Amino acid sequence: MNTHTTSKTHITLLGLGDMGTALARAWLAAGHPLTVWNRTAAKAGALAAEGARAAGGPAEAVAAATGPVVLCLLDDASVGEALDGIDLNGRDVVNLTTGTPAEAKRRARWAEERGARFLDGGIMAIPPMIGRPETGGYVFYSGDLGLFERHREALEAPAGAKFVGEDPGRAALHDIALLSAMTGMFAGITHAFALVRPEKDLDQAGFATLLAEWLGAMAGAVHGVAAQLESGDYTEGVTSNLAMMAAANATFLATAEEQSVDSRLLTPYMELMSRRVAQGHGDEGLAGTVGLLRGE
Template sequence: MDTNSSYRTPVTLLGLGDMGTALARAWLAAGHPLTVWNRTPGKAEPLVAEGARAVATPAEAVASAAGPVVLCLLDDASVGEALSGTELNGKDVVNLTTNTPAQARQRALWAEERGARFLDGGIMAVPPMIGRPETGGYVFYSGDHELFERHREALAVPAGVKFVGGEPGHAALHDVALLSAMTGMFAGITHAFALIAPEKDIDRARFATLLTEWLGAMAGAAHGIAAQLESGDYTEGVASNLAMMVTGNGTLLDTARGQSVDPRLLTPYMELMRRRVAQGHGDEGLAGTVSLLGGE
């Protein structure tokens, strides 16, 4: 970690796609010496004009690195290809490439075998959020905690940081879990707008306001589900039990048919709820449906 306010940790960045370029500009704006490499060299030119140093190969970038070597590439295969033939012994590798938990664990072992220290990261932001703390973007990190603390100040420049454990796959797991929940939310939003689509006298902007307010109010249910999963008592604090919700689902489906809307975005989850009730758990909340998806 930086201890001298006049010193800025040098950063080496491999990958200058939209996200990589946003990361680069954030570090440059904060005064960090920055070395960059990209498969297409032309993408580095604007950053060189802003103060970055461009190199021709990943091996040259890694060899000259005096701080973290940050990767923001297309996929895990691209990481392996970029680092193939580089000398990683003694280097600090921070992988911000989107990957799976299994890939993160394998890459951590791969780096360790080559004498490198390793952190994996999951970016919970889009490029316009990088370098703008007011947007709330952040990056999950997992792996070598000492390495995280050593470079925390530099890593926190582009976005907030959240360390989620020494298991290298946990950053990717948190990333994908949150994105999966977001995908389910978008499915619900899509279905909601499909329901009102035939009604030309409903103002879409006003409806969007109502929708976001309602979803925000309901999001707190995640805390209740977490508490039930921790305690094992899926009836704890239940206001609307599964039996009631399954009955109410009939109205949702009838309305979809009446509006000529395909309910396929809702029915898989409704089927989980119905199965749980059929197993004799109608007095529970939603936590019990987690077990029907496996993973335990």
């Protein structure tokens, strides 16, 4: 139910794709007065029926702002296009558009040159998680700490809020780093299902349960990698060293060949491990491969 009260922060939202629409509905449900704009006006019209005010253009939307101007657009170029020529002096700009750390830093300077305060955000959630705190979704924020604290209550209405630094690029960096790890995990999941897929009597759902449990059990390894990187001792706490893992990779590849599975999702990382072992670091854990990726 919409429970608008005058004590709630007014939100101006530009961009009503799936994520923007989910954010809008979460703010409306939390009782925040909301002005919205979208290039395709029909999406704004649908939210107007739910209590939002639909602006005729981005300039009108920004002019109506008494709280943060939130951007949830396609890309950084879309942000520049939407706000081109608009007076941002004194405005609080919160950019939730997915971009790179460098884009966030440039956009922060761009906003500051126009007299605006700036926060960048990285959304660690999919639209169905927005407005549902039990799902664990949250948003990374970086940039103006005072701006974050000023609007923290409003920012936490759609999802949790984690401030990760005054460097405007930190939210994007955290966002892409976590999503990159997820992508690698998905690559492993894809390979695992490809291995078992030909077995007609193998229960895929049952295998999925085993796989999820195993990945969950292995996730704690990230703490060991972090400890090694911080201490500089890459042998610290090692139970399965790189030499052992690199040797086992031959069995992984042989099994893939037997099951007629392309191994290209695994081989780049296996080659990285073998390079580190060849450099004489077979007694290490995984931390040493981080430097190889950075050319160190």
